[in-house]
Amino acid sequence: MSSPDYVFLKGHGTENDFVLLPDHDGSIHGDLDPARVRALCDRRAGIGGDGVLRVIRSVVTPDAAGQNAEWFMDYRNADGSVSEMCGNGIRVFGRHLALAGLADPSTPVPVATRDGVKVLTFAGGAANGEITVDMGTPKILEDTQVSIGDQSWPALHVDMGNPHAVAFLDAGADLADIGPLLDPPVHDDAVYPHGVNVEFVVRRGPGHVAMRVHERGSGETRSCGTGACAVMVAAALADGAERDTAYRVDLPGGTLQITWTADDRILMTGPAVILAEGRTSL
Incomplete structure (x- = not known):
């Protein structure tokens, strides 16, 4: 080699x-x-x-x-x-x-x-x-679900040029509760025939979320930029947030600032x- x-x-x-x-x-x-x-x-x-x-x-x-x-x-x-x-x-x-x-x-x-x-x-x-x-511009697609072991969560399919399944944990949950992400979470092969990046999310406050991510082809990583964008989109939709509202997304490796603009663009800063x-x- x-x-x-x-x-x-x-x-x-x-x-x-x-x-x-x-x-x-x-x-x-x-x-x-x-x-x-x-x-x-x-x-x-x-x-x-x-x-x-x-x-x-x-x-x-x-x-x-x-x-x-x-x-x-x-x-x-x-x-x-x-x-x-x-x-x-x-x-x-x-x-x-x-x-x-x-x-x-x-x-x-x-x-x-x-x-x-x-x-x-x-x-x-x-x-x-x-x-x-x-x-x-993000693409908001179907509702789906992901699972680890005997636990399952509803998820939103968001495409940021690559596919993401964004799952929110219950209020008060700890991201550690989902266990290690060394193995790929189970997903719907019909929805994601080429695999998917899976984000697990908890809310920290208004315009503020934290996440863990399993990336297809890489496993759990300390951060995922497209994943943070997908998480922001899912959170903003759930919150009914106005466009141009900035979200803080905390990842194990640091923090990214994401804004969904009035002209339907996602701006990521880090x-x-x-x-x-x-x-x-x-």
């Missing part, structure tokens, strides 16, 4: 962590074999991460066809499967572009994804400040950090 050494970076957004692979002209990593992704994300024998972000120019990958953005975020889950979007990952991706001088953080930065172009706005300079991502750079032959 060894190959010539190449550059990698390690970063995280609210402790949702990623291996970044600069591959600007698409000549280094080919089709990014799933076995290589799994090796990179292995937390004992590899670098470790919830997924891999390949940094590639849009003009050299058919996945970005028709999208008006210089850069494409090629995101893979830790198990090697391809994913449409990653909310925390795209902020980390944007931080790298800014730090490497590949994008100007003083202006909005478009990034192509498998769910279309997302636009990033930097609150500070290249290295500092939170990043806001226009995540697009930190993004590049931790290290090195070389690997994995």
